[in-house]
Amino acid sequence: MAEFNKDxxxxxxxxxxxxxxxxxxxxxxxxxxxxxxxxxKAKQPSQAQDSSASSSSSAEGAGSAAESKTAENxxxxxxxxxxxxxxxxxxxxDTLTPLGKAKKEAADYLEALQRERAEFINYRNRTQKEQExxxxxxxxxxxxxxxPALDDIDRIREHSEMDDSFKAVAAKxxxxxxxxxxxxxxxxxxxxxxxxxxxxxHKPDDAAEKDTVDTVVEAGYRIGDRVIRAARVVVASxxx
Numbered sequence: 001m002a003e004f005n006k007d008x009x010x011x012x013x014x015x016x017x018x019x020x021x022x023x024x025x026x027x028x029x030x031x032x033x034x035x036x037x038x039x040x041k042a043k044q045p046s047q048a049q050d051s052s053a054s055s056s057s058s059a060e061g062a063g064s065a066a067e068s069k070t071a072e073n074x075x076x077x078x079x080x081x082x083x084x085x086x087x088x089x090x091x092x093x094d095t096l097t098p099l100g101k102a103k104k105e106a107a108d109y110l111e112a113l114q115r116e117r118a119e120f121i122n123y124r125n126r127t128q129k130e131q132e133x134x135x136x137x138x139x140x141x142x143x144x145x146x147x148p149a150l151d152d153i154d155r156i157r158e159h160s161e162m163d164d165s166f167k168a169v170a171a172k173x174x175x176x177x178x179x180x181x182x183x184x185x186x187x188x189x190x191x192x193x194x195x196x197x198x199x200x201x202h203k204p205d206d207a208a209e210k211d212t213v214d215t216v217v218e219a220g221y222r223i224g225d226r227v228i229r230a231a232r233v234v235v236a237s238x239x240x
Contacts (some may be wrong), residue, residue, distance in 0.1 A: 140228055143221060146173075147229065151218050177221075186231030188221045196220055198230040205236035212236050218225045 096104060153170050156162055162170070174184070185196060192199065192211035199218060213233045220231030 019236045046175070135225070136223055139182065139223065143177065143182060143228055147221075154219055181223050182228075183222050184219050185222065186213070186216045186233060188213055188216060192235050195229055196222070196227055197235075198232045200232050201234045201236060202237050204239045206239060208236045208238045210238060 150173070153173070154165075157170070163219075190213050192213055197220070198214065202211075203214065205212075205214070212235065213231075214236040216231060217232040217234065218229075218232040221228045
């Protein structure tokens with residue numbers, strides 16, 4: 001075993017100042033590392049809060065945009081159905097709602113009813129005109145068949161006296177024809193009208209200033225504006 005030398009041992013020990021400086025440097029380094037770590041730890045929550053706030057803002061913005069877009073696209077239920085029904089009616093599609101189908105069916109029924117009503121009115125008017133025409137034809141047939149007898153009555157009135165009973169019968173016949181709209185025309189002295197008079201003879205007359213009915217041979221008859229038979233007359237014409 002080697003002998004212990006006190007002087008060599010003391011010389012090998014480090015200097016007290018060097019040890020103190022190293023300790024101070026080590027302490028300063030540890031303090032700096034601790035400060036840096038604390039700052040990093042403090043910074044990490046702040047960054048997390050910023051990131052959370054940013055995410056929350058983005059989420060809120062996206063939600064607001066979605067709500068705004070949804071609000072813009074939303075329409076009232078009635079308006080949506082009415083628009084759908086209108087589009088379906090225009091395109092002839094069978095995608096009408098029950099209410100739209102009911103409205104369309106009601107409109108179709110109304111149109112058909114109006115068309116049938118117009119056709120019925122036209123039919124009624126046409127039928128009334130036909131009935132009136134048939135009625136006039138019947139009256140004309142009866143009047144034409146009785147014309148010879150009516151002419152005889154007129155001649156008897158003009159050339160002889162009629163007893164009361166015969167006058168009563170003749171008056172009844174005249175009233176009966178008046179009831180059916182038959183009008184008798186042709187009087188001596190009236191102006192000659194070729195549309196209702198048939199001149200069987202023209203005779204010159206010094207007193208005549210224009211063609212005038214001088215003698216009624218057979219009276220004329222008409223219904224309304226329709227002449228059944230023109231009056232057959234002798235015309236007095238002015239001399240040239």
